[in-house]
Amino acid sequence: MSTVSNVLNGRSGRMRKETLARVENAIAQLKFHPNPAALRLKTGRTSLIGLLVPSLANPMFGAIAREIETFAQERYGHRVLIGSTYRDKEKEATFFEDLLAHGVRHVIVISSLADERHFDTMIERGMTVVSYDRLAAKGRTSKVVHVTPDNFEAARLATEHLIEYGHKRLAFATVAGMTLSRSAKIQGFQAAASHSGLQKTAIVLNGGLLDEYGDSVMSEIGRTLAFQLAADPSRSTGVVAVNDLMALGLMAGLREAGLRVPQDVSIVGIDGLFLAALSNPALSTVQLPVADMARAMVDCAIAPKAEGEVHACEQVFMPTLLVRRESVAPPPVPATESATGRGARNARA
Amino acid sequence: MSTVSNVLNGRSGRMRKETLARVENAIAQLKFHPNPAALRLKTGRTSLIGLLVPSLANPMFGAIAREIETFAQERYGHRVLIGSTYRDKEKEATFFEDLLAHGVRHVIVISSLADERHFDTMIERGMTVVSYDRLAAKGRTSKVVHVTPDNFEAARLATEHLIEYGHKRLAFATVAGMTLSRSAKIQGFQAAASHSGLQKTAIVLNGGLLDEYGDSVMSEIGRTLAFQLAADPSRSTGVVAVNDLMALGLMAGLREAGLRVPQDVSIVGIDGLFLAALSNPALSTVQLPVADMARAMVDCAIAPKAEGEVHACEQVFMPTLLVRRESVAPPPVPATESATGRGARNARA
DNA sequence: TTGAAAGCGCTAACAT
DNA sequence: ATGTTAGCGCTTTCAA
DSSP, X not given: OHHHHHHHTTOGGGSOHHHHHHHHHHHHHHTOOOOHHHHHHHHSOOSEEEEEESOTTSHHHHHHHHHHHXXXXXXXXXXXXXXXXXXXXXXXXXXXXXXHHTTOOEEEEESOOSOOTHHHHHHHTTOEEEEESOOOOTTOOOOOEEEEEOHHHHHHHHHHHHHHTTOOSEEEEEOSSOOHHHHHHHHHHHHHHHHTTOGGGXXXXXXXXXXXXXXXXXXXXXXXXXXXXXXXXXXXXXXEESSHHHHHHHHHHHHHXXXXXXXXXXXXEEEOOGGGGTSSSOOEEEEOOHHHHHHHHHHHHHSOOOSSOOOOOEEEEOOOEEEOOSSOOOOOOOSSTTTTOOSOOOOOO | OHHHHHHHTTOGGGSOHHHHHHHHHHHHHHTOOOOHHHHHHHHSOOSEEEEEESOTTSHHHHHHHHHHHHHHHHXXXXXXXXXXXXXXXXXXXXXXXXXXXXXXXXXXXXXXXXXXXXXXXXXXXXXXEEEESOXXXXXXXOSXXXXXXXXXXXXXXXXXXXXXXXXXXXXXXXXXXXXXXXXXXXXXXXXXHHHTTOGGGOEEEEXXXXXXXXXXXXXXXXXXXXXXXXXXXTOOSEEEESSHHHHHHHHHHHHHTTOOTTTTOEEEEEEOOGGGGTSSSOOEEEEOOHHHHHHHHHHHHHSXXXXXXXXXXXXXXXXXXXXXXXXXXXXXXXXXXXXXXXXXXXXXX
């Protein structure tokens, strides 16, 4: 029995070849697969990785989940235990408890709550947690691994694109509720604006709060924001959306409000969803390196670490590039200052 | 010990109240949670449910997965072990093996291969498998539970909508590779066409094959099909897409080819993704009852069944309704028979 | 180099 | 009504 165990665990040096062959033969013959439950019970390990997303219905998270699942499986033979948090602290905590109970030691958390102190508890209990879309808070040394796109840079790139086309009145459209990634994007937006002396007219449009229905309301918020924008005679002519879904909602809302994209308002998204190519006009967006980030997350989560290794690493991925499509054009030439407006409730957020 | 076990398993009748209270107290005090691995090892059961989707990156499957995950958790306290198959037989089989090894007894398979005989093996090995988007093949009695929208009816509804607007030349756009759901849709399409004497001009447009990249190429295929359509002087004026993603791709392609939706060509989708409301023009589509179906699948998969119960049930869900938006209009009035065409390579599929 | 035995945390049969 | 025990399938000492 222990010899078989040794074979299974690669300690084939401790027996003579003949025995090894005999065991391997039997394993093949019987199609023997170690029972994960027994393994789990004995060792505490399991070949499962936890994945926490705000909502599976959000195509961006779907895209990331897809890459994570594929890679974890191919590279490490791990399956994925998935859960939606709807950005709810309670749900997130419950999920972590369940994971622990199921023996899952590796978990990837996509865009969780602003506060990640609760991760430390889990790490002390033996988990490796990889957090997406944020960096460690200043002054805190946690053992959480962070993998994130450079959100500042992504937003800066998007904003630059608008400036390059001559836009003077810029806006950044986001949802209420501040996360690190959102504030990094806002900073990138403002940095780009300031760099061109446009900070005075660069505004942040804060839409509604994501409710329990998760991220499929993101585009609804974009739509609402679009109406606010449309109602403002001195509206921004170029807007950077916090993500592609927001951008899509913005475009739909603008159109409903009678404004044209890009003739009246230009829009740039961030993410690079395949859906961005399908919109009308096709959405210009900053492409994030989804597959690379997914691989990095899986590696950080699962790869065996050297014993004393301080495991807090931070990986920041550059946005691959700006995908220029059709949603950006030069700003409209104003006949008079407020020619494009229609007498409106002053509805800026 | 066994008393505790009895408490945990609801057999609280076998002890006196006082003991029950004492045990419950201790459980609360110690925050005791039964170890799933031990439970699994002992009983063979686990509180995990398997979910197989063609691709997580497909928003429709994301939407379904979201509902399944939420309901399985809320109703049964089950977590979801998810995997993408990319519609590959090998990957599907591997996933099933892994599930079995992990002790998972309940699995939901979304839109799998045409042939589902391999499920029988798994069922014999103690699994409950629920299959989405198909009915049992005629003449076969398997123990697979089927939950599906009425695809025939969905396509019929979509087609009727086009006919109602006066379209005479109809097309159904789909991908290569026949699944039961796709063929049911085609039949619904043809039935509606025939019903109005339009069968002569009702054609099926078969796009490319879904490759290993999964369903994000669905819209690419739509785009390609759009070019074929545009090149045909006597093209169909109303097209039903096999799903919303295909419809979105079709619209993008048509636009690139210089055709307008709905003025030149009308499009109807099937699914009712939230994305359909965001397109330009907003996509008219047949809404499927995603949440209801998800619940039904989870119930069928997990709910304890009476012993001898013949377990093959078939649940067919009616499409809730047609969502009328902007992608359908009356057909263009032809100046002469082929006025709208541009001398084209005859490119029909 | 191999075998024997303990034990991971439970459940269920059995004994008390 | 409660306690005792075997055993689910492994890993890992320890002994041979």
